[in-house]
Amino acid sequence: xxxxxxxxxxxxxxxxxxxxxxxxxxxxxxxxxxxxxxxxxxxxxxxxxxxxxxxxxxxxxxxxxxxxxxxxxxxxxxxxxxxxxxxxxxxxxxxxxxxxxxxxxxxxxxxxxxxxxxxxxxxxxxxxxxxxxxxxxxxxxxxxxxxxxxxxxxxxxxxxxxxxxxxxxxxxxxxxxxxxxxxxxxxxxxxxxxxxxxxxxxxxxxxxxxxxxxxxxxxxxxxxxxxxxxxxxxxxxxxxxxxxxxxxxxxxxxxxxxxxxxxxxxxxxxxxxxxxxxxxxxxxxxxxxxxxxxxxxxxxxxxxxxxxxxxxxxxxxxxxxxxxxxxxxxxxxxxxxxxxxxxxxxxxxxxxxxxxxxxxxxxxxxxxxxxxxxxxxxxxxxxxxxxxxxxxxxxxxxxxxxxxxxxxxxxxxxxxxxxxxxxxxxxxxxxxxxxxxxxxxxxxxxxxxxxxxxxxxxxxxxxxxxxxxxxxxxx
Ligand code: UD1
Ligand code: CA
Numbered sequence: 001x002x003x004x005x006x007x008x009x010x011x012x013x014x015x016x017x018x019x020x021x022x023x024x025x026x027x028x029x030x031x032x033x034x035x036x037x038x039x040x041x042x043x044x045x046x047x048x049x050x051x052x053x054x055x056x057x058x059x060x061x062x063x064x065x066x067x068x069x070x071x072x073x074x075x076x077x078x079x080x081x082x083x084x085x086x087x088x089x090x091x092x093x094x095x096x097x098x099x100x101x102x103x104x105x106x107x108x109x110x111x112x113x114x115x116x117x118x119x120x121x122x123x124x125x126x127x128x129x130x131x132x133x134x135x136x137x138x139x140x141x142x143x144x145x146x147x148x149x150x151x152x153x154x155x156x157x158x159x160x161x162x163x164x165x166x167x168x169x170x171x172x173x174x175x176x177x178x179x180x181x182x183x184x185x186x187x188x189x190x191x192x193x194x195x196x197x198x199x200x201x202x203x204x205x206x207x208x209x210x211x212x213x214x215x216x217x218x219x220x221x222x223x224x225x226x227x228x229x230x231x232x233x234x235x236x237x238x239x240x241x242x243x244x245x246x247x248x249x250x251x252x253x254x255x256x257x258x259x260x261x262x263x264x265x266x267x268x269x270x271x272x273x274x275x276x277x278x279x280x281x282x283x284x285x286x287x288x289x290x291x292x293x294x295x296x297x298x299x300x301x302x303x304x305x306x307x308x309x310x311x312x313x314x315x316x317x318x319x320x321x322x323x324x325x326x327x328x329x330x331x332x333x334x335x336x337x338x339x340x341x342x343x344x345x346x347x348x349x350x351x352x353x354x355x356x357x358x359x360x361x362x363x364x365x366x367x368x369x370x371x372x373x374x375x376x377x378x379x380x381x382x383x384x385x386x387x388x389x390x391x392x393x394x395x396x397x398x399x400x401x402x403x404x405x406x407x408x409x410x411x412x413x414x415x416x417x418x419x420x421x422x423x424x425x426x427x428x429x430x431x432x433x434x435x436x437x438x439x440x441x442x443x444x445x446x447x448x449x450x451x452x453x454x455x456x457x458x459x460x461x462x463x464x465x466x467x468x469x470x471x472x473x474x475x
Contacts, residue, residue: 007133010107010188011046011079014095015039015114016059016086021239027061028237029114030068033247034254035274035292038237039065040072041117043081048121049110049128051079055102056114057095059086091206092182093198100195103188108133110185111209116236118250119183123233127226131185135222136213138163139183141234142227149179150210152225160223163210167203178227180210181234190221266305280316294331304346312337312351315359321346329353340376358393375418387411388430392418398442400425417452 019028029039036044039056046054058065066083073081084098096111103109108131110124123139131137138160140152150163151173163180164173194212202208216223228234232250237243248269254277255268263279265271270287277291280299289303292310297303301314304322311328314320318339324346328337335353339345343361354371357363361374364381372389380386382399388411389403395416403414404427412430416422420434423442434440435452444458 007187008052008104008107009049009128010053010055010103010109011049011051012096012099012103012109012111013039013042013046013054013056013114014092014111015065016057016062016089016095017115018060018089019115019238022237022243023240027065029065030061031237031243033117033237033243034250034272037068037072038117039069039114042112042114042119043069045112045119045121045124046110047078049124051110052107053080053082053102053104055082055084055099057086057098058083059089059095062087091200091204092209093195093207093211096191096209097195097198097207100192103192105189105192107188108185109188109191111183113182113236115238116182116234118235118246119233123228123230124183124185127183127185130224130226131187133187135186135224136190136216137185137224137226138213139181139234140178140225140227141181141229141231142177143179143231144177146174146177146179151176152178152180154178159217160213160225161217163208163213165202165204165208165210178225181228182236183234184209184212186212190216190219275310286322293328294336298341307346311335311353312339314339315341315343317341318343318345321349323347324349324351326351326355327353328355387414389414389416391416392420392436394419396421398422398424398426402427404429 015029022028022031030037033041043054062085082102084102086095086098108128127137127139148166150165151169152160153162153164153173155161194215197215198207198211200207213223235246237246251272252268254273255265255271258279259265262281264284266286272290275291275293277295279297282300283297285303286305288306290308294311295309296313298314298316300317302319304320306322307320307324309326311331312326318341326337328335337351338356340357340359340361342359343357345363348365349363350368352370355369356373358374358376360377362379362381363369366383367380368385370387372386374391375393377394378391380397384397385402386397387403387405401422401424405411414428414430415433417434417436419437421439423440425443426440427445429447432446433449435450437453438450439455440446441455441457446458450456
């Protein structure tokens with residue numbers, strides 16, 4: 001509305017801490033929640049807020065953290081991403097001091113932690129509104145057990161006076177249940193002089209960012225506490241137990257949101273989305289399914305138990321039977337898997353990048369399809385491999401048959417025109433084309449193109465020998 005709409009937003013993300021309790025070689029902020037690095041979740045929020053600049057403070061595992069973020073960078077957009085290093089790590093105040101040279105003076109700064117992944121963009125927008133371009137706004141929450149957190153100390157009239165860290169708090173202050181979430185919004189031009197005034201005269205010998213509250217009060221700047229009720233939004237990750245708990249809590253929320261839309265989940269506690277899942281009406285999902293990347297399920301799609309589905313579009317009425325693995329590898333149009341309307345896939349089927357199945361296609365148990373297009377009504381029901389192929393309408397691809405698409409150096413294409421019947425246990429050595437309406441006899445190894453409508457058999461003739469005796473065991 002006012003000033004705030006004009007004040008550019010800069011985001012600072014603290015991510016230099018060690019994460020000792022993860023007991024991992026991987027820097028803490030690169031551990032994954034819902035399939036994405038913790039820090040990536042936080043950076044994504046900065047994107048949602050249309051930040052001008054995002055400054056990530058790195059220290060422990062700095063090179064690895066920076067490389068991971070740069071790698072995922074091209075998909076995200078908008079803001080300008082910078083890293084500053086904090087070495088050694090002398091506290092949260094010391095961390096933010098490192099950003100002073102790269103923070104413009106005309107912005108509002110939102111300070112986030114790389115290990116607090118689930119803060120919602122709307123919450124941060126409200127915090128920025130509370131800052132109003134001129135105040136110090138703190139995100140706070142009441143905890144029944146505030147142990148370990150910085151306490152929000154208020155005056156008798158209710159104004160925020162200070163944040164006192166747990167280790168520095170008096171017994172009376174320990175009883176305060178309102179805690180600082182670690183997230184604040186403040187104009188840069190106020191923050192910078194306060195950072196310069198920090199000291200480390202406290203129980204932990206650290207430079208506390210939270211001491212800026214004292215300076216704000218001393219300078220007559222209004223300190224506003226924006227208190228929220230949702231603990232997941234401020235939950236930090238320090239240990240594998242906390243990571244697993246937050247993952248499950250987050251997944252339950254996603255499950256609830258889908259069920260509210262009408263999706264029927266057999267058990268919301270056995271359901272994982274590690275990307276974006278969108279569902280049409282009357283979708284049913286059985287237990288233990290995992291969805292990765294972008295997955296779209298059309299109306300009435302049924303997913304059996306224990307399926308993993310990644311980067312795929314499954315159209316209306318298709319049924320994916322249990323234990324099926326569908327993985328497009330990436331969401332680009334070439335790789336994305338498409339399962340046509342009314343298709344049946346599985347149990348125990350594997351669809352790999354570039355599998356495009358038309359309507360009513362059937363893919364049965366132990367069938368693998370890679371980089372191939374199967375037109376409407378094509379079937380491969382048992383034990384088969386279809387790779388780098390184009391199958392026409394109603395092709396029936398027999399049990400145990402494969403396309404030999406790889407000659408040891410290059411991949412070649414197989415074309416099977418409409419209404420072809422490939423018998424069982426055939427090897428189609430690519431490049432090869434089977435003409436429309438043709439039949440390939442079981443057990444054939446096909447090396448040459450076949451004409452439309454013909455029966456092709458390529459195997460040795462059957463012989464029966466009547467004057468043959470089975471060898472007898474020597475005495
Ligand atoms: C901090 C707050 C506390 C608040 C809590 C909420 C301070 C002094 N205290 O405490 O009031 O209740 O968060 O979770 O700020 N980091 C660095 N460099 C450092 C130290 C930390 O980058 O030198 C990063 C960490 O990687 C982490 C974040 O800052 O992402 C918070 O640090 P942490 O040590 O977890 O702070 P808390 O003790 O939890
Ligand atoms: Ca912490």
